[in-house]
Amino acid sequence: MVTDEVLAGAVDLWFAANEGGEEAVIQVEPENPASAAVAQRAAFTPGKQVHSKDGTQFNWDIRELHVTKSCVP
Numbered sequence: 001m002v003t004d005e006v007l008a009g010a011v012d013l014w015f016a017a018n019e020g021g022e023e024a025v026i027q028v029e030p031e032n033p034a035s036a037a038v039a040q041r042a043a044f045t046p047g048k049q050v051h052s053k054d055g056t057q058f059n060w061d062i063r064e065l066h067v068t069k070s071c072v073p
Contacts, residue, residue, distance in 0.1 A: 026061045036061070
């Protein structure tokens with residue numbers, strides 16, 4: 001079943017790719033395995049670790065974007 005959130009995310013990625021975007025990044029807190037699982041299901045792969053200004057550690061999960069003409073919303 002495709003939820004509204006999944007569909008909206010797919011449209012956002014399609015639009016970003018068609019506007020010249022090369023990659024999408026999701027910032028995930030390492031202590032939140034549910035967020036990491038969502039990123040993995042959405043075909044994001046683990047990237048680098050970063051720290052916010054207050055020192056909080058985050059993982060960046062990255063997905064390359066490609067223009068797909070057959071995927072017009």
